[in-house]
Amino acid sequence: MLEQAGAQQAGHEHPEHYQQYGWNYAPPSRFERITMAAWTKPSWLAPLAILGCVGAAGTYVLSNNPTDAQLDPLGPCAFKLLTGLDCPGCGGTRMVWYLLHGDILNAVRYHVVALVAIPILAYAYVVFAANRLFKVKLPSKRIPLLAVFGYLLFWVVFAVLRNLPWAPFDWFYVS
Template sequence: MNGDNHRVDASPAQDAAPPPAGPPPYAPAPVPASRLRRLATPVGVLALVVGAFGYVGTVDPNEPGHYPVCPLLQLTGVLCPGCGGLRSAHAVAHGDLATALGANAVAVVGYVVFAVVWVLWMVRASRGEPLRIALAPAYWWGVGALLLIFAVVRNLPFGSALAP
């Protein structure tokens, strides 16, 4: 050693070239998914829903002991917006729409909304388009307000027709 103090700068090099923009030239182009693969998820979701409705259609929620009691109803005696949903699903599975509406009308509306969204999902998936449902926060607040009004009205004497 000659005694000279040479310092090595540990900072990154100032004259380093910036990384190239975009994907590297050797990256293969993305391959579009096949139609069967695009439809697999919505078909799988439908299979789960049909299985759930099949189970609820087979195991009657009107007979005690098959399903747990709603915790809100058990603790407070207040019907939540979902109370009667299983009985409604049981009635829908048996094709009894009047009984389904009497058990929980909001649940029946939910089944219809699911069906519409599922069909939209299938159409878009078959075209290779993503399912994007972007609702403004005001719509979500409106849905919440309707559920709250439904829950309150079904617990009042004049709204007993909405109770399961």
């Protein structure tokens, strides 16, 4: 109650739906206002920034063949250097390399779990970009939280099993 009274005395208005539930409302900070303005105005900026990041990552993968024996500019995986084990993301860059070259079987071999997420993330981006750029509402479904946790659990199990050196798990070992 004191916080509400103090906020009202400071000249901050509470939206009705906050007052209705007795929640305290703090206006956004200057940093939050600048961040949200950069993300929301102009409306084409966020989709373009995401597309630029994906394009830069794809260009990096295509210009530095991760499947050859040469050392890439970013160096080897720090997790693998320290532990000798494949990290949960190991093979992801090689998976993208093979996917960009149309070799689905090798893409599956290097990181099947990440490969499963690509079509879902691509469609989510199309829905987001269509809405932001053209105000078109494409059909989309909210992914249940249980499915997200199940996927993450599957990723962890995959990360553990791929480090086991005997059959059939050695097929997932990406060395």
